[in-house]
Amino acid sequence: KQNCIEENQINLPKIGKVKLIQHRPIPEGFIIKTVTISRKADGYYITLSLEDKSVPALTTEIEPTLKNTLGIDMGLKEFLVTSEGESVPIPQYYRKSQQRLKTLQKRLSRKNKGSKRWLKAVKAVAKQHKKIADKRKDFHFKTANELLSKVDVIAHENLNIKGLAKTRLSKSINDAGWGQFLTILTVKAGNAGQKTVAVNPKNTSQDCSNCGEKVDKELSQRTHSCPHCGVVIDRDLNAAINIKNRAVGHSVFKARGARRDGATKREACTIASA
Incomplete structure (x- = not known):
């Protein structure tokens, strides 16, 4: 639905209203086509696919030449x-972070699996991998x-x-x-x-x-x-x-x-x- 976002909340099918931190407003004239929810190390992310029907479709019928x-x-x-x-x-990025990852994984190995400290250590390793991927x-x-x-x-x-x-x-x-x-x-x-x-x-x-x-x-x-x-x-x-x-x-x-x-x-x- 086009009105699914209200202030700091988004209304998702079968889930209901969820608190939302919106990075930037939806531009005027754009409509929401799809919504994708993904889980990452530092939380859940919602990606909106938008369409502006006033913009004509681009064509890529370009012939490669030595100049272009x-x-x-x-x-x-x-x-x-x-x-x-x-x-x-x-x-x-990965090789430069290997020592940091090694330290975090060593801490993880010392924790009792399933404990709160173990879960915290798992999250720390995942966050480091996400940091590398983002860079x-x-x-x-x-x-x-x-x-x-x-x-x-x-x-x-x-x-x-x-x-x-x-x-x-x-x-x-x-x-x-x-x-x-x-x-x-x-x-x-x-x-x-x-x-x-x-x-x-x-x-x-x-x-x-x-x-x-x-x-x-x-x-x-x-x-x-x-x-x-x-x-x-x-x-x-x-x-x-x-x-x-x-x-x-x-x-x-x-x-x-x-x-x-x-x-x-x-x-x-x-x-x-x-």
């Missing part, structure tokens, strides 16, 4: 590297906004994140939160009339972005040095350029014409994160 597209390579050394040579440092989500939103402010199309690899999360790199991948970030990026792009494109990830790091020849390298090898054309470039930057080219549908030979002639090395720079 940015390729991003997700990684564990850097959170991502763009096809323009910019990099976003990986924050590692990570905020970082993802800010990074997505920064990327979408630059171009209309963001190209990324179509990664099997669930499969990667089962490898020895699972802790680092889960800490980076690639899946959540790509979901946020895709939703925000769609809402803004922009677009994301997922490309085949096969050999994006191995293929030379300058000549197209495959150059095998180990994961520990961070520089792409092509023996065929002589180009020397950061491994992740090489992958990001390949991702962009695949999204655009250009062969490396067409893409080469759009870059600086004679360029053999591109230095990466860093995007400062909040």
